[in-house]
Amino acid sequence: MLYSDKVMEHFGNPRNVGVIEDADGIGEVGNPICGDVMKITISVADDRIDDIKFQTLGCGAAIATSSIVTEMAKGMTLDEAVAITKNQVAEELGGLPPAKMHCSVLATDGLKVAVDDYLVKHGREPIAGPVKSADPNFDPHEDEDDHAH
């Protein structure tokens, strides 16, 4: 399993680490049992993401996808931010190993939850459809063949 240079760069120097005090929206996804937890805080102005910070407990890919998603989202309108797909995140990082694709889901989910939180807090219509992916900790290895000898 090899990470791209870009993944390693974001992992080593993650952008926008931290917590925005008095954030307009907060998204927390994942759980420590699965080993991945991400918290995104955003401040919103004119329906744009004005500032964004994250904290992540997780693997290299979890940290790198968190970092890049904050970079991508910063300055975007809320609609644009919510539209970021896991594949865009992976692409932006120069690809992710197949076993790590779920991490990009964690990042986009975290962002969506934060935006949703902002919308709900401000009495607006929440995001249409499910906010979190069904199973961000989907294990790509589970589809393995029955061993027979």
Next chain:
Amino acid sequence: MLYSDKVMEHFGNPRNVGVIEDADGIGEVGNPICGDVMKITISVADDRIDDIKFQTLGCGAAIATSSIVTEMAKGMTLDEAVAITKNQVAEELGGLPPAKMHCSVLATDGLKVAVDDYLVKHGREPIAGPVKSADPNFDPHEDEDDHAH
């Protein structure tokens, strides 16, 4: 599978190769289907093996055991010659690989058949008991385990 030096020496320089014309006794054992055929001819004087020669189609061990059995038998009384066991033949050669032990049976069988032939031709009592071993081409590998995975 490694042959002893003595086996190799007898294989390379087999003693008593050939056929005694007008032999007193002839023993032929084995068959070409099994890949081993041995013919022993003996001349007998005073109930002793006066001269002995062999021809063998077979592997290194077949040739070496043929050679050594003729050396061992030469000068022996008929009773002594008939009493030579396959283990004595193998020992005399410094041992034989397990897969090749059947060859020493071929050699002792050939000798016995030749003596028996002499006895019968001379109107004497044949050797007591079976002359040839049950199955000189016994395959030591047949007892292999069932493969299971």
Next chain:
Amino acid sequence: MDRTVYLDYAATTPTDQRVVDAMLPFFTERFGNANSLYSLGRDAARALEDARERVASSIGAAAPDEIVFTAGGTESDNTAIIGLATAGGRAAGHVVVSAFEHHAVLEPAWWLGKHGFEVTEVQPRTDGTVHPDDLAAALRDDTVLVSVMHGNNEIGTLQPIAELAAAAHARGALFHTDAAQTLGKVDLGVAALGVDAASFSGHKIYGPKGTGVLYLKRGTRLAPYLIGGGQESKRRSGTQNVAGNVGFATALEIMDAERPTEAPRLTALRDRLVEGLLGRIEHARLNAADAPERLPHIANFVIPGVEGEAMLLHLDAAGIAVSTGSACSSGSLKPSHVLLAIGCPVEFAHGSLRVSLGRFTTAEDVDYLVDMLVPVAERLRSMNPLYEKTVAALVGHAG
């Protein structure tokens, strides 16, 4: 990065230069097929038998033909578990393995479980040890095979194999041990252990990767796993890797020769590491700390609030090679089954750190690791949204 500090000797070792030198002639000059009759083949066969004798003598086997050369620990384990259970065409029975075996044992046990056999996993206790009483309780009249590893590859605890084997034998079951991690590192006599079969791997003892040995006590029936030409006395088919097997034997002899000084040296280094790390990383814990016996070279820690892979990558950036969980399933999201088996909470199991020392490890290496780990743990904990909660829970627990 200036410094390179390799501290993952339990994952693999460099092949010792003396081992490489011993192997080299068998690539280009003495290259015969050990099954060929002519002189080049006999030469290879002799080298192979010589290697077999050296291995047999090192592990105290009764005879060289108790040694079967394989292509690694995994193949030895697969062959032992499936081959012993199904020997003679047996298609059903009860098999017992410990829950913290290497996957090279667990997977074939599970395979048996799907193919006519019943499998029980015995849980080790929190001291990282499988207790003979627990094994005895798991045994049944129809138990045909028990497998408990000699030294655990993640936490380094040694198992009471002699007692466990005796318990298995008392119920008429065969006993196999995976000794990939202990070979060469502790005094290992198969007779003293009382096992019927044992697995070994070359690349854990400064030998080449892709080599292994299965010890098989005389008279033990085995259904061979790799089948074909009938090499290794019909117990393992495939043209023998003469260079590799000579390398294995040579590596083992070096281990044996150096153990009297190496084992205490590694033990001291390990103790220095444990003391240094626990002293400087808040809340860190040594896993299976109260094990009665442990390998000299492995220490496994939990660094609460830190995720293992991220820790590894930061240490890697400082030139340090260590591991988290077991090395063979990288990319896996599952926390170590070994740590879970000894009762480590799953959220902490994600933050495990296995340090394993070896022939080239120095005190400076160990100190360097601790020095580098301090800021890494701090940094990752500061990025962890749940860190305060975690600490609160820990302190609560500890209280």
Next chain:
Amino acid sequence: MDRTVYLDYAATTPTDQRVVDAMLPFFTERFGNANSLYSLGRDAARALEDARERVASSIGAAAPDEIVFTAGGTESDNTAIIGLATAGGRAAGHVVVSAFEHHAVLEPAWWLGKHGFEVTEVQPRTDGTVHPDDLAAALRDDTVLVSVMHGNNEIGTLQPIAELAAAAHARGALFHTDAAQTLGKVDLGVAALGVDAASFSGHKIYGPKGTGVLYLKRGTRLAPYLIGGGQESKRRSGTQNVAGNVGFATALEIMDAERPTEAPRLTALRDRLVEGLLGRIEHARLNAADAPERLPHIANFVIPGVEGEAMLLHLDAAGIAVSTGSACSSGSLKPSHVLLAIGCPVEFAHGSLRVSLGRFTTAEDVDYLVDMLVPVAERLRSMNPLYEKTVAALVGHAG
């Protein structure tokens, strides 16, 4: 003995010095476990993936992940036969193999035959070839797998794999070929062959012993054979032999680079051998003489009235290494199953001589063999009590 003439390249080859050189760094320096996350591990993983790409490109695979590294031809064959037949938990079905497969294919096929499957052996014809019509006649609606080797290791005949695979596919069966003897020696493209899986062995192509490859077409389901840590994308567990796999790839590239000159050179030498030997040894015959296609480097003879092992040992005394039957079951009394399958009478099959040429073979080597064989055959025939009968039978036959 002054001269050493190795003429058993089909049994094994020396590892090319360039291959050894390519492997060396991976023993002592670049020794990481390819599954480890840190830089030494990633370096190993990169070398492994690079080797995988080179092999994939040589055999024309669609993608590198169609290449699974194994520990040899035998393991590749075992994995293919049992792993393809039982994929997805399948426990019954019909399997077809040719009767003159290597035992590394036959044994697993027989194993399947004892474990729920039905097995048909297709007979090759006397030209040493499995005819597509004969395969078609053996296929059934429930045939799940067909395996026919690409080049026969004893008689060197090439099989019409593309046609055979098409016949199998037309009936919905998978097709595997054992290409251990053809890799590097003929142009080999898995797409052109149309196979779903193919087995290769490193030590037949001047690579190290104990290395192999299983080609597995994308989308082909396989029950992995060696199980454990889940390496090789879960298709073959066990710490990868990085040095060995790099050696395999390097060896293959050298074969590819040299084939344009080497294949015609070997063909000419082989023809010189056949002509010389048949001209000077009375009653000698080339086996499968009327094969439509044959490997450049293998020629198999029957020397009637001569026993194979004795012939070998005498030639060995003259410094010549050749083989009789297949090399992997020395000590066996059984005549070659390959020769029997192509209709060679059993009494002649005991006197077979396989000569296989390679990179270091010269015209002088070939001439020397013939020169030395003449007195050996004479001597052994003179010791054969049945020789006159044999010749009479032969002359009768031939007439």
